[in-house]
Structures are given as structure tokens and as C-alpha cells.
Amino acid sequence: MTDTVITAGHDETAAEAAERAIDEKTYGFWIYLMSDAIIFALLFATFVVMSHNTASGPDSHTLFRLPYTFAETILLLASSTTLGCSNAAIAAGQRGRTLTWLGVTSLLGLGFVTMEISEFYGMAVAGAGPSRNGFLSAFFTLVGTHGIHLSIGLIWIVLLGCEVTLRGLNPFVVSRLYRLGLFWHFLVIVWIGIFSVVYLPEIL
Amino acid sequence: MAAPPRLSKMPISPRRRQSTIKGYLVGVVLALVLTAIPFGLVATRALRPIQIFVVIGIAAIAQAVVHLRYFLHLDLKPSSQNKLIALCFAGVVLFILFGGTLWIMFNLNYRKM
Numbered sequence: 383m384t385d386t387v388i389t390a391g392h393d394e395t396a397a398e399a400a401e402r403a404i405d406e407k408t409y410g411f412w413i414y415l416m417s418d419a420i421i422f423a424l425l426f427a428t429f430v431v432m433s434h435n436t437a438s439g440p441d442s443h444t445l446f447r448l449p450y451t452f453a454e455t456i457l458l459l460a461s462s463t464t465l466g467c468s469n470a471a472i473a474a475g476q477r478g479r480t481l482t483w484l485g486v487t488s489l490l491g492l493g494f495v496t497m498e499i500s501e502f503y504g505m506a507v508a509g510a511g512p513s514r515n516g517f518l519s520a521f522f523t524l525v526g527t528h529g530i531h532l533s534i535g536l537i538w539i540v541l542l543g544c545e546v547t548l549r550g551l552n553p554f555v556v557s558r559l560y561r562l563g564l565f566w567h568f569l570v571i572v573w574i575g576i577f578s579v580v581y582l583p584e585i586l
Numbered sequence: 587m588a589a590p591p592r593l594s595k596m597p598i599s600p601r602r603r604q605s606t607i608k609g610y611l612v613g614v615v616l617a618l619v620l621t622a623i624p625f626g627l628v629a630t631r632a633l634r635p636i637q638i639f640v641v642i643g644i645a646a647i648a649q650a651v652v653h654l655r656y657f658l659h660l661d662l663k664p665s666s667q668n669k670l671i672a673l674c675f676a677g678v679v680l681f682i683l684f685g686g687t688l689w690i691m692f693n694l695n696y697r698k699m
Contacts, residue, residue, distance in 0.1 A: 409668055409672075416672050416676035456621075462610075585628055
């Protein structure tokens with residue numbers, strides 16, 4: 383990860399040029415998030431279409447537990463908050479506090495991913511794996527894709543934590559942290575969709 | 587021509603110093619309320635199922651807006667206009683793909699009955 387070579391135009395200072403480059407990267411990342419949203423929308427549509435194709439498999443009332451899903455949701459909301467705390471620490475230029483909050487965020491995210499994996503494992507052991515019926519295939523694809531995204535986000539947090547430790551809070555590191563925040567908060571929004579479309583209606 | 591400045595040594599610009607903890611806390615409180623409402627309704631079954639579905643849908647959309655506003659810092663200022671346009675375009679594509687898929691598939695289902 384090297385700093386991009388930026389040439390300032392005639393009317394702008396080097397600082398403005400750097401600012402513009404960072405804004406452009408952020409916008410490009412935003413476009414990526416929108417395309418990711420479309421992937422998730424199609425997985426949601428697939429799930430809704432398949433949700434009745436249970437082939438007399440296990441009942442969704444026995445598969446999903448409301449307190450478990452609620453705990454996962456609280457973990458993700460808490461991780462959003464701690465990421466916000468790290469953003470405030472970045473704005474104040476405090477490297478140590480930034481690292482602490484990034485660490486707490488990654489632990490909360492790890493807790494979520496662990497809960498999800500243990501849920502998947504429990505379902506697979508109970509004979510409700512992805513190959514059981516169309517409903518479960520769609521469920522595992524949708525929730526699993528979200529889980530993989532979050533796992534990549536976790537790796538990203540660790541890598542950026544290393545970069546903050548080694549290089550400090552320079553504008554490029556800060557802009558990477560900002561894009562990490564966009565990615566993470568976006569995934570929390572996707573999770574809102576998952577508990578509203580998958581878990582709550584199925585439990586009801 | 588002067589040597590290019592060391593960009594990595596430059597201070598963070600004032601424009602990026604705006605994120606405060608207060609905005610996040612407001613967002614978290616709203617998000618918790620909007621999470622508690624649908625979970626509480628499903629746990630207690632206080633309303634008829636169709637009414638609960640409607641409340642779940644409204645709470646989800648409201649919470650997505652809260653997250654966009656307080657966590658992703660999307661607002662109506664000119665600085666986030668490009669993002670807003672991209673979001674609206676994605677929204678249209680999303681609506682066509684999601685709504686269209688459900689329409690076609692359930693219509694097909696209905697005709698094959």
C-alpha cells in the first residue's frame with residue numbers, strides 16, 4: 383500500500399489535490415457498495431422466492447431463535463458504535479484511542495461471526511444443511527455471503543490497525559479508515575434487511 | 587519545478603475533523619429503538635401477523651435511513667450529492683430487480699397452480 387502519486391493542477395495546492403484524490407476514492411468505493419447492495423438484493427429476492435420450498439424439511443420455528451438473532455443484532459449495533467468512537471478518536475488525532483476502539487470493534491465483529499458460524503454448524507448437524515431444501519439453500523447463500531463480507535471486514539480492520547501502528551494517522555490512512563467505516567456500516571444495514579426479511583417473518 | 591510535497595506528512599484537513607461522538611450516539615439510540623420495536627412485537631405477538639409484517643418493514647426502512655444519516659454521514663449538503671445520486675440510482679435498480687423478480691416468480695407460481 384503505497385501513497386498514490388498525486389499531481390496538483392494549476393489552480394490547486396498539493397493539499398487540495400490530495401483532498402480531491404481522497405474524495406474520488408471515497409466516491410469510487412461508494413459505487414462499489416451500491417453494486418454490492420444489488421448483489422444482496424438479488425440474494426434477498428432469491429430467498430423470498432424460495433422461502434416456501436421447504437420440501438417438508440425442518441420447521442423454521444425450530445431452526446431460528448429470537449433471542450439469538452437479537453444478540454447478534456446487538457453485537458453489530460455495538461460494533462457500529464465503537465467504530466464511531468474510533469472515528470471520533472481519528473478526528474481528534476489520538477492514535478492510541480483509535481487503535482483501542484478498532485480492537486473493540488474487531489472483537490465485537492468476531493463475536494458476531496462466531497455466533498453465525500455456530501448457528502450454521504448447529505443447523506447442519508441437525509440435518510438442516512444447505513442441501514436439505516431450496517429454502518435452506520437460499521438462507522445459507524444470503525446469510526453466508528453477509529458473513530463472508532463481515533469476515534473480510536475483520537481482516538481489513540486488522541490490516542489497517544497494523545498500518546495505523548506503523549505509519550500513524552496520515553491523510554491516506556485516515557481515508558482508508560473512513561472507507562472501512564463505510565463498508566462496515568453498509569454491512570450492518572444489510573443485516574437489518576436480513577433480520578427483517580429472514581429471521582423475524584420466519585419466527586412469526 | 588518544485589519537488590512534490592510529502593503528502594503523508596500533511597495534517598488531516600479541517601473538513602475531516604467533523605465526526606463527533608454525539609451524532610453516533612443519537613444514531614445508536616434511534617437504531618436500538620427501531621430494533622426493539624419489531625423484535626418486541628414478534629416476541630409478544632401483540633398485533634395480528636399482517637400488521638406485524640407492516641411494522642417490521644417500516645422499522646427496517648427507517649433504520650436504514652438512520653444508519654445512512656448518522657453512520658455513513660449521508661446528508662442533503664452539496665458535498666454528498668454525488669453519493670446521493672448513486673444511492674438513488676441503485677435504489678431504482680434494486681426496486682426493478684427485487685420487485686421484478688418477485689412479481690415474475692409469484693405470477694409464474696400462480697399460473698402453474
